[in-house]
Amino acid sequence: MQTVRRLLVISDMHGEIDAFNALLNLADYNPDEDLLFLLGDYVDRGRNPKAVVKKARELESKGAITLKGNHEDMMERALTGLSPDALANWAANGGAGTLASYGLSFEAVYRDIRKGSVNLPEDLQDDLKWIQHLALYAQTEHYFFVHAGVDPEKSPDETDEQTFLWIRTPFLNDYHGEKTVVFGHTPTMTLQSSSEVFFGRNNIIGIDGGCVFGGRLNCLELPSGNTYYI
Incomplete structure (x- = not known):
């Protein structure tokens, strides 16, 4: 059985492919020795969301654990539900830039969806299928990995999908479980005075x-607690 040297965790790349690649290099990630967890929000807002999705899929093929974020959820709802409102909501949260990275304009996609159908390029269709099958969480003996957090009053089996993708205050304030929850979604500068990794007193x-x-x-190394950042 393979011995894992380190667990490495990265989240919320948001299209910043150069920073993502640089961080993997800085952390000296080796898929043969390390287990990498990616906690979602690959798309929206940054320079090249399509490239970040491609990189995440490549890393997954080499053993990384890839989870869904709330921005992937918005993307999925916008492009599969044929809802102009869902598309507009996604666009307002960075989706227009994601569409642009696939060579599409928001206006053209919006017109198509209002007509009841949308013709997406094959690469986007393929990435969308991948997004639809992303897991919501992963766990080891000591850690629980998730995009946004957990319901402190429920077990994972009793928790709905949207909680894992969107929760903030109840989780941040009230979680006191035995496993350490490692999460993204909430920028750490809203939890403390810097953008460093946030080590909460309640095991988060x-x-x-x-x-x-x-x-x-940020990249968190476990179990050491060391951090790397770009």
Whole structure:
């Protein structure tokens, strides 16, 4: 059985492909020795969402664990539900830039959806299928990995999908479980005075450094607690 040297965790790349690649290099990630967890929000807002999705899929093929974020959820709803409102909501949260990275304009897709159908390029269709099958969480003996957090009053089996993708305050304030929850979604500068990894007193670790907002992209190393950042 393969011995894992380290667990590495990255979240909320948001299209920032250069920072993502640089961080993997800085952390000296080796898929033969390390287990990498990606906690979602590959798309929207940054320079090249399509490239980040491609990189995440490549890393997954080499053993990384890839989870869904709320921005993938918005993307999925916008492009599969044929709802103009869902598309507009996604676009307002960075979706227009994601469409542009696939060579599409928001206006053209919006017109098509209002007509009841949308013709997406094959590469986007393929990535969308991948997004639809992403897991919501992963866990080891000591850690629980998720995009946004968990319901402190429910077990994972009793928790609905939207909670894993969107929860904030109840989880941040009230979680006191035995496993350490490692999460993204909430920029750490809203939890403390910096964009460093946030080590909560209630057994939670937030790693979203708000890279796309001028913060930094963090990588957490476990079990050491060491951090790398760009």
